[in-house]
Amino acid sequence: MSTQYDLIVIGGGLVGGAIAWGAARQGASVVLLDEGDVAFRAARGNFGLVWVQSKGAGNPPYAHWTRRSSELWPALAATLKETTGVDTALRQPGGLMFCLSDQELENRAALVHRMHNESGDIGTRMLDRNEVRAMVPGLGDRVVGASFCPIDGHASPLYLLRALHAGSRSNNVAYKPGCKVDAIDAAPNDFTVRSGAERFTAPRVVIAAGLGSRDLAPMVGLSMPVTPLQGQIIVTERLPHFLDYATHLVRQTEEGIVMLGDSQEDVGFDITTKISILSEIAARDLQVFPALRDANIVRTWAALRVMSPDGFPIYEQSERFPGAFAATCHSGVTLAGAHALALAPAILKGVLPGELDAFHSRRFGS
Secondary structure (H helix, E strand, C coil): CEEECCEEEECCCHHHHHHHHHHHHCCCCEEEEECCCCCCCHHHHCCCEECCCCCCCCCHHHHHHHHHHHHHHHHHHHHHHHHHCCCCCCECCCEEEEECCHHHHHHHHHHHHHHHHHHCCCCCEEEEHHHHHHHCCCCCCCCCEEEEECCCEECCHHHHHHHHHHHHHHCCCEEEECCCCCEEEEECCEEEEEECCEEEEECCEEECCHHHHHHHHHHHCCCCCCEEEEEEEEEECCCCCCCCCEECCEEECCCCCEEECCCCECCCCCCCCCHHHHHHHHHHHHHHCHHHHHCCEEEEEEEEEEECCCCCCEEEECCCCCCEEEEECCCCCCCHHHHHHHHHHHHHHCCCCHHHHHHCHHHHCC
C-alpha cells in the first residue's frame, strides 16, 4: 500500500529538514524520510556559522543567495522559537576573519575588494591590529588585522535541527526515521519512493540526502556528484564569556563552550580524528586567543562536509522527470533561511527561481 503526499523529502538533515518545514508551513502534506544517525550527518559536525563575507568569490549568484539567506534567518529563528519553544541561538553581531601575517592581511584585503566589485557592498571592511584589538580583547601578538562583516553571525546546528524537526511535526509532517530509500519509481510529476515494505507517493520529490544523494539522484534523472571532505573540531569546557563575534576559527556558544576549527581533508568516508590535525588546529587558534591554552578539552570530533566539485550548491529540477528536485550544499546552517523560506515554496510551485540557474549540475558537464 502506498501513502499519498504533496511532497516527499529524502534526507532528514539540515537541508531536508528546512525544506520539509518550509513546505509544510505552506499547507503541503509532506513526508520526511530520514535514514537516521547511521548516515554521515553533516549537521553533527557543523561549526554553526551564518557566514556571508567570504561566500561567493568568483560566483556572484552564490554571494547573493548567501546574503539572502542571512537576511531571512531572523524570521526563521523567530518563527521556530514561537512555534516550538526551541531557541536556535541565532546571533548576528558581525564576523571576524583573523590574519596572522602581513601577507594574509594583504590577500584578505584583495579578496574583500574583489568580492565588493563582483557582488556588491555588504559592509565588509578591513581592520588593522589596533582596531581589531579594540573589538576583541586578549588577542595574540600574531594577529595583525582582520576582515569584519557586520551581517555575519552564528547559530546552534543541533538546536536548529531539533527545531526544524519539532516544527515539522507540529505542521503534520510525517516523519519516518530509520527509513533507507531502496528505489524511486519515477514518472513526470508522479513518484513512488520505496523503503522496505513501505511506499510513499507524491507529485514532488526532493533529493536532499547529503552524501547519499549521489546514488539516489540518477533514479529521477538528476546528477549530484557530491563527495566527502572531512573536518575536525575541538570543543573546550565552558568558559566565562569572552567573545562577542562570530569568527572562522573560534566560536563561543551560548552555553560557554568554545569550538575550535577548522580543517579540510580529502580522506573519503573516514570520520576518525587525528592528533596531528587537531594539534594544527590548536596551534593556530592559540595564536589568536592565547588564553585558551589553559582550557580543558572535553571532546573532539570529525565529520564530513558534502562537497560538489566546485564547492557550490546544487539546485535543479529534473528535465526527464519534472517534479523531482536536487538540493545539496555544504552550508546547511548559513543557507537554512533560504532553504526554508525561499526554496521550499518554489519547489511546491514546481518552478525554481531564475537566481538558482547558476547552481544546475550542467556546470559540471553532466
